Amino acid sequence: MQIVRAHSGDGEILKVLSIHKGPMSAYDILGELRHKGAGAIKAPTQVYRALERLMKDGEVHRVAALNAFVRCSCIHSGSAAGFIVCTDCGTVKEFDAKVATLPRAAPKGFAVEPANYEISGTCQDCQKRASK
Amino acid sequence: MQIVRAHSGDGEILKVLSIHKGPMSAYDILGELRHKGAGAIKAPTQVYRALERLMKDGEVHRVAALNAFVRCSCIHSGSAAGFIVCTDCGTVKEFDAKVATLPRAAPKGFAVEPANYEISGTCQDCQKRASK
DNA sequence: TACTGGATGTTATAACATAACAACATTAGA
DNA sequence: TCTAATGTTGTTATGTTATAACATCCAGTA
Numbered sequence: 001m002q003i004v005r006a007h008s009g010d011g012e013i014l015k016v017l018s019i020h021k022g023p024m025s026a027y028d029i030l031g032e033l034r035h036k037g038a039g040a041i042k043a044p045t046q047v048y049r050a051l052e053r054l055m056k057d058g059e060v061h062r063v064a065a066l067n068a069f070v071r072c073s074c075i076h077s078g079s080a081a082g083f084i085v086c087t088d089c090g091t092v093k094e095f096d097a098k099v100a101t102l103p104r105a106a107p108k109g110f111a112v113e114p115a116n117y118e119i120s121g122t123c124q125d126c127q128k129r130a131s132k
Numbered sequence: 133m134q135i136v137r138a139h140s141g142d143g144e145i146l147k148v149l150s151i152h153k154g155p156m157s158a159y160d161i162l163g164e165l166r167h168k169g170a171g172a173i174k175a176p177t178q179v180y181r182a183l184e185r186l187m188k189d190g191e192v193h194r195v196a197a198l199n200a201f202v203r204c205s206c207i208h209s210g211s212a213a214g215f216i217v218c219t220d221c222g223t224v225k226e227f228d229a230k231v232a233t234l235p236r237a238a239p240k241g242f243a244v245e246p247a248n249y250e251i252s253g254t255c256q257d258c259q260k261r262a263s264k
Numbered sequence: 265t266a267c268t269g270g271a272t273g274t275t276a277t278a279a280c281a282t283a284a285c286a287a288c289a290t291t292a293g294a
Numbered sequence: 295t296c297t298a299a300t301g302t303t304g305t306t307a308t309g310t311t312a313t314a315a316c317a318t319c320c321a322g323t324a
Contacts, residue, residue: 007302007303008302008303008304009303025279025280026279026280026281027279027280040303040304042304042305043304043305043306044280044281044282045281045282045283045303045304045305045306046303046304046305048280048281048282049302049303064196064197064250064252065196065248065250067279067280067281067311084242084243084244085244086242086244091242093242110216110218110223110225110255110256111216111255111256112216112217112218112251112252112253112254112255113253113254113256113259114253114254115251115252115253116197116251116252116253117249117250117251118196118197118249118250118251118252119244119247119248119249119250120196120244120247120248120250121244121245121246121247121248122244122245122246123242123243123244124242124243124245127245139271139272140271140272140273141272157310157311158311158312159310159311172272172273174273174274175273175274175275176311176312176313177272177273177274177275177312177313177314178272178273178274180311180312180313181271181272199280199310199311199312
Protein backbone atom coordinates (compact mmCIF):
# COMPACT_ATOMS: atom_id res chain seq x y z
CA MET A 1 0.00 0.00 0.00
CA GLN A 2 1.13 3.42 -0.91
CA ILE A 3 1.11 5.71 2.05
CA VAL A 4 0.62 9.32 1.15
CA ARG A 5 2.84 11.45 3.32
CA ALA A 6 3.24 15.16 3.52
CA HIS A 7 6.54 16.16 2.06
CA SER A 8 8.96 18.29 3.95
CA GLY A 9 8.27 21.98 3.78
CA ASP A 10 5.28 21.88 1.46
CA GLY A 11 2.93 23.02 4.19
CA GLU A 12 5.16 25.83 5.33
CA ILE A 13 5.49 27.18 1.82
CA LEU A 14 1.81 26.95 1.06
CA LYS A 15 1.11 28.88 4.24
CA VAL A 16 3.55 31.66 3.41
CA LEU A 17 2.09 32.00 -0.07
CA SER A 18 -1.44 32.06 1.30
CA ILE A 19 -0.69 34.76 3.83
CA HIS A 20 1.22 36.93 1.42
CA LYS A 21 -1.21 36.61 -1.47
CA GLY A 22 0.29 37.83 -4.73
CA PRO A 23 3.39 36.33 -6.30
CA MET A 24 6.58 35.65 -4.37
CA SER A 25 9.98 34.68 -5.65
CA ALA A 26 11.55 31.51 -4.32
CA TYR A 27 13.98 33.65 -2.36
CA ASP A 28 11.18 35.77 -0.92
CA ILE A 29 9.66 32.57 0.39
CA LEU A 30 12.99 31.37 1.71
CA GLY A 31 13.51 34.70 3.43
CA GLU A 32 10.13 34.51 5.14
CA LEU A 33 10.76 31.00 6.36
CA ARG A 34 14.21 31.81 7.63
CA HIS A 35 12.86 34.92 9.31
CA LYS A 36 10.37 32.82 11.23
CA GLY A 37 13.03 30.28 12.12
CA ALA A 38 11.94 26.89 13.41
CA GLY A 39 11.05 25.39 10.02
CA ALA A 40 12.88 22.67 8.15
CA ILE A 41 13.66 24.78 5.11
CA LYS A 42 17.00 26.49 5.06
CA ALA A 43 18.23 26.48 1.47
CA PRO A 44 16.98 27.38 -2.02
CA THR A 45 17.08 23.77 -3.18
CA GLN A 46 14.47 22.83 -0.62
CA VAL A 47 12.19 25.65 -1.65
CA TYR A 48 12.41 24.75 -5.32
CA ARG A 49 11.81 21.07 -4.61
CA ALA A 50 8.71 21.83 -2.60
CA LEU A 51 7.45 24.26 -5.22
CA GLU A 52 7.91 21.64 -7.91
CA ARG A 53 5.74 19.19 -6.00
CA LEU A 54 3.12 21.82 -5.27
CA MET A 55 2.99 22.82 -8.92
CA LYS A 56 2.52 19.23 -9.96
CA ASP A 57 -0.38 19.03 -7.54
CA GLY A 58 -1.84 22.24 -8.94
CA GLU A 59 -1.55 24.02 -5.59
CA VAL A 60 0.90 26.57 -6.90
CA HIS A 61 1.66 28.15 -10.27
CA ARG A 62 4.76 29.70 -11.64
CA VAL A 63 4.46 33.15 -13.16
CA ALA A 64 7.25 33.19 -15.71
CA ALA A 65 7.03 36.90 -16.44
CA LEU A 66 7.96 37.64 -12.83
CA ASN A 67 10.10 34.64 -11.96
CA ALA A 68 7.69 34.14 -9.13
CA PHE A 69 5.14 31.75 -7.69
CA VAL A 70 1.53 32.17 -6.61
CA ARG A 71 -0.87 30.12 -4.59
CA CYS A 72 -3.52 28.76 -6.94
CA SER A 73 -6.72 30.63 -6.47
CA CYS A 74 -8.56 27.75 -8.06
CA ILE A 75 -10.66 29.75 -10.46
CA HIS A 76 -9.48 27.66 -13.36
CA SER A 77 -10.69 24.26 -14.37
CA GLY A 78 -8.27 21.41 -14.81
CA SER A 79 -4.98 22.14 -16.46
CA ALA A 80 -5.64 25.56 -17.90
CA ALA A 81 -4.48 28.24 -15.55
CA GLY A 82 -4.33 31.74 -16.92
CA PHE A 83 -2.65 34.86 -15.62
CA ILE A 84 -2.72 38.50 -16.45
CA VAL A 85 0.45 40.09 -15.20
CA CYS A 86 1.55 43.66 -14.84
CA THR A 87 5.32 43.52 -15.11
CA ASP A 88 5.49 46.97 -13.59
CA CYS A 89 3.73 46.58 -10.27
CA GLY A 90 3.76 42.79 -10.18
CA THR A 91 0.01 42.46 -9.81
CA VAL A 92 -1.34 39.14 -11.03
CA LYS A 93 -4.90 38.09 -11.75
CA GLU A 94 -5.69 34.46 -12.28
CA PHE A 95 -8.46 33.39 -14.59
CA ASP A 96 -9.83 30.29 -16.20
CA ALA A 97 -8.08 29.78 -19.52
CA LYS A 98 -10.31 26.92 -20.59
CA VAL A 99 -12.62 29.41 -22.20
CA ALA A 100 -9.85 31.00 -24.19
CA THR A 101 -9.62 30.63 -27.93
CA LEU A 102 -5.93 31.27 -28.15
CA PRO A 103 -5.09 27.71 -29.17
CA ARG A 104 -7.14 28.17 -32.32
CA ALA A 105 -4.98 31.15 -33.21
CA ALA A 106 -1.86 29.06 -32.89
CA PRO A 107 -0.11 27.35 -35.79
CA LYS A 108 -1.25 23.89 -36.72
CA GLY A 109 0.76 20.92 -35.56
CA PHE A 110 2.14 22.50 -32.47
CA ALA A 111 0.12 22.22 -29.31
CA VAL A 112 1.08 22.15 -25.66
CA GLU A 113 -0.66 20.29 -22.88
CA PRO A 114 -1.05 20.97 -20.05
CA ALA A 115 -0.85 24.63 -20.88
CA ASN A 116 -0.19 27.71 -18.85
CA TYR A 117 -1.47 30.99 -20.19
CA GLU A 118 0.18 34.24 -19.43
CA ILE A 119 -0.58 37.72 -20.65
CA SER A 120 1.96 40.27 -19.54
CA GLY A 121 2.21 43.99 -20.03
CA THR A 122 1.65 47.21 -18.17
CA CYS A 123 -1.65 47.69 -16.40
CA GLN A 124 -3.82 50.78 -16.76
CA ASP A 125 -2.84 52.20 -13.37
CA CYS A 126 0.87 51.89 -14.07
CA GLN A 127 0.45 53.48 -17.47
CA LYS A 128 -1.36 56.45 -15.96
CA ARG A 129 1.31 56.82 -13.32
CA ALA A 130 4.07 56.68 -15.96
CA SER A 131 2.47 59.26 -18.25
CA LYS A 132 2.18 61.90 -15.53
CA MET B 133 16.86 67.96 -35.91
CA GLN B 134 16.88 64.60 -34.33
CA ILE B 135 19.29 62.30 -36.11
CA VAL B 136 18.36 58.66 -35.90
CA ARG B 137 21.51 56.66 -35.43
CA ALA B 138 22.00 52.95 -35.14
CA HIS B 139 22.81 52.11 -31.58
CA SER B 140 25.85 50.13 -30.67
CA GLY B 141 25.46 46.42 -31.03
CA ASP B 142 21.84 46.37 -32.13
CA GLY B 143 22.73 45.18 -35.60
CA GLU B 144 25.09 42.51 -34.39
CA ILE B 145 22.48 41.09 -32.05
CA LEU B 146 19.73 41.15 -34.62
CA LYS B 147 21.99 39.27 -36.98
CA VAL B 148 22.88 36.58 -34.47
CA LEU B 149 19.21 36.09 -33.63
CA SER B 150 18.28 35.90 -37.30
CA ILE B 151 20.90 33.30 -38.09
CA HIS B 152 20.17 31.18 -35.09
CA LYS B 153 16.40 31.28 -35.40
CA GLY B 154 14.66 30.05 -32.27
CA PRO B 155 15.12 31.65 -28.87
CA MET B 156 18.50 32.52 -27.40
CA SER B 157 19.40 33.61 -23.91
CA ALA B 158 21.23 36.90 -23.49
CA TYR B 159 24.33 34.93 -22.60
CA ASP B 160 23.99 32.71 -25.68
CA ILE B 161 24.01 35.88 -27.74
CA LEU B 162 26.95 37.26 -25.82
CA GLY B 163 28.82 33.99 -26.35
CA GLU B 164 28.23 34.09 -30.10
CA LEU B 165 29.43 37.66 -30.35
CA ARG B 166 32.50 37.03 -28.26
CA HIS B 167 33.23 33.90 -30.27
CA LYS B 168 33.23 35.95 -33.45
CA GLY B 169 35.38 38.61 -31.87
CA ALA B 170 35.64 41.99 -33.60
CA GLY B 171 32.31 43.37 -32.36
CA ALA B 172 31.73 46.08 -29.82
CA ILE B 173 29.80 43.93 -27.38
CA LYS B 174 31.77 42.37 -24.59
CA ALA B 175 29.58 42.35 -21.49
CA PRO B 176 26.04 41.32 -20.45
CA THR B 177 24.98 44.89 -19.80
CA GLN B 178 25.54 45.78 -23.42
CA VAL B 179 23.49 42.84 -24.61
CA TYR B 180 20.60 43.68 -22.32
CA ARG B 181 20.64 47.32 -23.29
CA ALA B 182 20.53 46.49 -26.97
CA LEU B 183 17.77 43.93 -26.42
CA GLU B 184 15.72 46.49 -24.55
CA ARG B 185 15.91 48.90 -27.47
CA LEU B 186 15.10 46.17 -29.98
CA MET B 187 12.11 45.08 -27.94
CA LYS B 188 10.81 48.62 -27.78
CA ASP B 189 11.08 48.76 -31.57
CA GLY B 190 9.27 45.43 -31.86
CA GLU B 191 12.24 43.74 -33.54
CA VAL B 192 12.73 41.27 -30.74
CA HIS B 193 10.50 39.64 -28.15
CA ARG B 194 11.25 38.19 -24.78
CA VAL B 195 10.00 34.69 -24.07
CA ALA B 196 9.54 34.71 -20.32
CA ALA B 197 8.98 30.98 -20.01
CA LEU B 198 12.49 30.38 -21.33
CA ASN B 199 14.28 33.51 -20.15
CA ALA B 200 15.19 33.96 -23.76
CA PHE B 201 14.79 36.28 -26.72
CA VAL B 202 13.60 35.73 -30.29
CA ARG B 203 13.73 37.73 -33.47
CA CYS B 204 10.23 38.90 -34.26
CA SER B 205 8.81 36.90 -37.10
CA CYS B 206 6.29 39.65 -37.73
CA ILE B 207 3.24 37.48 -37.99
CA HIS B 208 1.47 39.54 -35.38
CA SER B 209 -0.24 42.85 -35.83
CA GLY B 210 0.67 45.80 -33.71
CA SER B 211 1.32 45.17 -30.07
CA ALA B 212 -0.08 41.71 -29.66
CA ALA B 213 2.64 39.13 -30.05
CA GLY B 214 1.77 35.60 -29.06
CA PHE B 215 3.95 32.59 -28.38
CA ILE B 216 3.40 28.93 -27.89
CA VAL B 217 6.32 27.53 -26.00
CA CYS B 218 7.45 24.02 -25.25
CA THR B 219 9.41 24.31 -22.02
CA ASP B 220 10.92 20.90 -22.71
CA CYS B 221 12.57 21.32 -26.10
CA GLY B 222 12.47 25.11 -26.19
CA THR B 223 10.56 25.29 -29.45
CA VAL B 224 8.64 28.50 -29.90
CA LYS B 225 5.93 29.38 -32.40
CA GLU B 226 4.87 32.95 -32.80
CA PHE B 227 1.34 33.85 -33.73
CA ASP B 228 -0.91 36.85 -33.97
CA ALA B 229 -2.60 37.33 -30.64
CA LYS B 230 -4.93 40.06 -31.85
CA VAL B 231 -7.47 37.43 -32.73
CA ALA B 232 -7.40 35.91 -29.27
CA THR B 233 -10.31 36.24 -26.92
CA LEU B 234 -8.29 35.73 -23.77
CA PRO B 235 -8.78 39.30 -22.56
CA ARG B 236 -12.49 38.71 -22.40
CA ALA B 237 -11.87 35.81 -20.06
CA ALA B 238 -9.85 38.02 -17.76
CA PRO B 239 -11.25 39.75 -14.70
CA LYS B 240 -12.84 43.13 -15.17
CA GLY B 241 -10.88 46.23 -14.31
CA PHE B 242 -7.47 44.81 -14.97
CA ALA B 243 -6.12 45.06 -18.47
CA VAL B 244 -2.61 45.24 -19.82
CA GLU B 245 -1.45 47.06 -22.92
CA PRO B 246 0.66 46.42 -24.87
CA ALA B 247 0.27 42.75 -24.11
CA ASN B 248 2.46 39.76 -24.67
CA TYR B 249 0.74 36.41 -24.84
CA GLU B 250 2.47 33.23 -23.87
CA ILE B 251 1.21 29.71 -23.71
CA SER B 252 3.71 27.31 -22.23
CA GLY B 253 3.62 23.58 -21.68
CA THR B 254 4.97 20.39 -23.14
CA CYS B 255 4.52 19.80 -26.85
CA GLN B 256 3.12 16.61 -28.33
CA ASP B 257 6.50 15.33 -29.47
CA CYS B 258 8.09 15.78 -26.07
CA GLN B 259 5.15 14.08 -24.39
CA LYS B 260 5.48 11.07 -26.67
CA ARG B 261 9.20 10.89 -26.04
CA ALA B 262 8.66 11.08 -22.29
CA SER B 263 6.01 8.36 -22.19
CA LYS B 264 8.16 5.78 -23.97
C1' DT C 265 36.29 76.50 -24.99
C1' DA C 266 33.57 74.58 -21.48
C1' DC C 267 29.32 72.74 -20.24
C1' DT C 268 25.43 69.52 -20.84
C1' DG C 269 23.19 65.29 -21.63
C1' DG C 270 23.04 60.93 -23.56
C1' DA C 271 25.24 56.68 -25.16
C1' DT C 272 28.75 53.43 -24.21
C1' DG C 273 32.20 50.54 -21.81
C1' DT C 274 33.56 48.21 -17.65
C1' DT C 275 33.51 46.16 -13.20
C1' DA C 276 31.05 44.31 -9.68
C1' DT C 277 27.17 42.31 -7.66
C1' DA C 278 22.34 40.93 -7.14
C1' DA C 279 18.72 37.62 -8.10
C1' DC C 280 17.19 33.23 -9.72
C1' DA C 281 17.95 28.22 -10.26
C1' DT C 282 20.17 23.67 -10.23
C1' DA C 283 24.07 20.09 -9.67
C1' DA C 284 26.21 16.96 -6.76
C1' DC C 285 26.65 14.32 -2.94
C1' DA C 286 26.17 12.71 1.92
C1' DA C 287 22.95 11.17 5.40
C1' DC C 288 18.92 9.12 6.65
C1' DA C 289 14.40 6.60 6.20
C1' DT C 290 11.37 3.16 4.06
C1' DT C 291 10.29 -0.97 1.80
C1' DA C 292 10.78 -5.54 -0.26
C1' DG C 293 12.84 -9.70 -0.33
C1' DA C 294 16.42 -13.18 1.28
C1' DT D 295 16.31 -9.78 11.23
C1' DC D 296 19.48 -8.35 7.85
C1' DT D 297 20.41 -6.21 3.66
C1' DA D 298 20.00 -4.25 -0.83
C1' DA D 299 17.33 -0.99 -3.40
C1' DT D 300 15.05 3.18 -3.58
C1' DG D 301 13.70 7.67 -2.48
C1' DT D 302 13.61 11.85 0.44
C1' DT D 303 16.02 15.28 2.80
C1' DG D 304 19.80 18.39 4.11
C1' DT D 305 23.86 20.78 2.67
C1' DT D 306 27.42 22.87 -0.04
C1' DA D 307 28.78 24.56 -4.12
C1' DT D 308 28.07 26.34 -8.51
C1' DG D 309 25.74 27.78 -12.71
C1' DT D 310 22.72 31.09 -15.04
C1' DT D 311 20.22 35.34 -15.68
C1' DA D 312 19.91 40.31 -14.89
C1' DT D 313 21.06 44.84 -13.09
C1' DA D 314 23.63 48.53 -10.34
C1' DA D 315 27.09 51.79 -10.26
C1' DC D 316 30.28 54.54 -12.15
C1' DA D 317 33.90 56.07 -15.48
C1' DT D 318 34.48 57.58 -20.19
C1' DC D 319 33.53 59.29 -24.56
C1' DC D 320 31.27 62.24 -27.81
C1' DA D 321 27.97 65.34 -30.17
C1' DG D 322 25.59 69.61 -29.70
C1' DT D 323 25.56 74.23 -28.24
C1' DA D 324 25.87 78.46 -25.39
